[in-house]
Amino acid sequence: MVRSGSKIADILLYAFMTAVLVITLYPFWTQVVISLDGGDAAYSSFKLFPSKISFDSYKLAFDFDALWVGYKNTIIRTCLGVVISILATAITAYPLSKKDLPLNKWITRFMLIQFIIGGGLIPNYLLIKYLGLYNTIWALVIPGMLSTFNVLIMRNFFRSLPESLEESAMVDGAGFVRIFIRIILPLSMPIIATEALWVGVGHWNAWFDALIYTNDTNKEMLQLVLRRIIIQNNPTQFSDILTKLQDKNPYSGMQLQATVIMLSILPMLVVYPFMQKYFVKGIMVGAIKG
Amino acid sequence: MSKTTVLAGQPEWNGQMKTRDARSKRYAFKKYRVLLIMMIPALLYVLIFNYVPIYGLLIAFEDFQVTKGFFGSPWVGFANFQKAFSDPYFYQVLKNTVLISVYRMLWGFPIPILFALLLSEVKNVRFKKAVQTASYLPHFISWIILGGIFMSIFSLEGPINAILGIFGIDPILFMADTKYFRSILVISSILASFGWSSIIYFAAITGVDPHLHEAAVVDGAGRFKRMIYITIPLLMPVISIMLVLSMSGILDAGFDQIFNMYNPQVYDVADIIDTYVYRKGLIDMDYGYATAVGLFKSGIGLILMLTANGLAKKMGGGDYTLW
DSSP states (O other), X not given: OHHHHHHHHHHHHXXXXXXXXXXXXXXXXXXXXXXXXXXXXXXXXXXXXXXXXXXXXXXXXXXXXXXXXXXXXXXXHHHHHHHHHXXXXXXXXXXXXXXXXXXHHHHHHHHTHHHHOOOXXXXXXXXXXXXXXXXXXXXXXXXXXXXXXXXXXXXXXXXXXXXXXXXXXXXXXXXXXXXXXXXXXXXXXXXXXXXXXXXXXXXXXXXXXXXXXXXXXXXXOHHHHHIIIIISOOOTTHHHHHHHHHTTXXXXXXXXXXXXXXXXXXXXXXHHHHHHHHHHHHHHHHHHOO | XXXXXXXXXXXXXXXXHHHHHHHHHHHHHHHTHHHHHHHHHHHHHHIIIIIHHHHGGGGGGBOOOTTTHHHHSOBOTTHHHHHHHTOHHHHHHHHHHHHHHHHHHHHHTHHHHHHHHHHTTOOOHXXXXXXXXXXXXXXXXXXXXXXXXXXXXXXXXXXXXXXXXXXXXXXXXXXXXXXXXXXXHHXXXXXXXXXXXXXXXXXXXXXXXXXXXXXXHHTTOOHHHHIIIIIHHHHHHHHHHHHHHHHTTTTOXXXXXXXXXXXXXXXXXXXXXXXXXXXXXXXXXXXXXXXXXXXXXXXXXHHHHHHHHHHHHHHHOGGGSOO
């Protein structure tokens, strides 16, 4: 009795979860189908597979310079952002990892402000203008570079390293800076890699700061190029490519949009299954103690 | 006499302690001199990028003019707030914000819990991991792309209208219809976030002592009974804390999503405080007014967060509070 009931429950469970799987992936799958379908997938709309596979729109999208400029800018931003953010976090977290550092408690309290209140949109915007950072890449990488949350997590990691290592290095005459660079940092690669991923994905997907702090097409980030095409339907150079495609397919607007979406999320689709566990870890650490 | 000696002795002893204390403090300063210097950039950073904007909130009480600057603009007291509170559109925006986030909470809060409960019953580890990983995907994609995808799904030519067409329903212009727009926001936001929100519950379920389940199996309890009588009660602390925490975000209706999905036709139902502040401030350049509205929002948020933290402390003890 119990067994057969359990079996039915199992079947229902698996069926339900398969449905969940389909529902989560289907929105992304539609974009694959529309981008590949040379025919009318974009119009007749409820297709699970492309009726015929054509890479026309992909070929044309390669001529879409703004997309690649966006890619380049986003890669630069992400790399620069990760480097200065990790550097700032590490040199802040190391002193704070010393429990008997003078003023430690007060400095930590001073930094906790981030969890409580911020200035909001307008004061931050005006600050960037006053500082002369407007329309520079620094406006995108400096304002968010030091997260108190990340500092505290790295500090806790530093604290978990065996003290004896540092003590013996000190006996040998090494100063704090040397210990930090030669001993602490190499031993902390797991947390550095984890935080680099958090910061990196944040920069990769960031768009609002770029929208308000930059206004130069040469400096446009990938996300903003996408926003122009997908959300605002305001593609300048895009329209030339669109007319080329329209000879073959009357519904190519959506096809080209889907293609651009695919081209921009491909890197994320490839890497995220491997890095999601580092993000899950972050949630867990944060949930236990912020 | 003896009394005075005792009293006289006390300060001396105290004084000794103080000098020793001061000496060790001075020693600590000397010992950690390099590390304290290392802290300077961070302190400057926090001062400039966290505290200065908070000080800048004073713009809310000014008739801020770019040409006159922060210190030169005339002080107007609460005029900006009065302007907001006497504007019916402000109440519309406030209502939209609260409605969207309450709807989102009503549906979006229980779904991750159910998802975690059910998925943890799946025995096949590979299948479980696959479903989990897929459900995390939207978390790694920006709302510009997610917004684009959802807009194409709900568009006139999209699959939703195709399905409705099968039932003989005429195509609906979902993205421009005030009747449906909020529901679309809520549905798409839940689709994008339920997987990620379930992580904390997965962890709590994994943390349940397997002996409890074994003992219940011996007593003849089936899976469903064990879920009801073991797993859910043990999840209750996490659930209540997450609920309290989500209360504090009641004025965060999801700027990234709405900003990328709304359009002037649906402002009446979808314009929220954050989008309103953006348009008033950065498009209309009404800096003082926009700052005032933003300050109102963060003030309420702060009060709610402090209350939530107090409640969480009462319910879950120190381990579950924010700080």
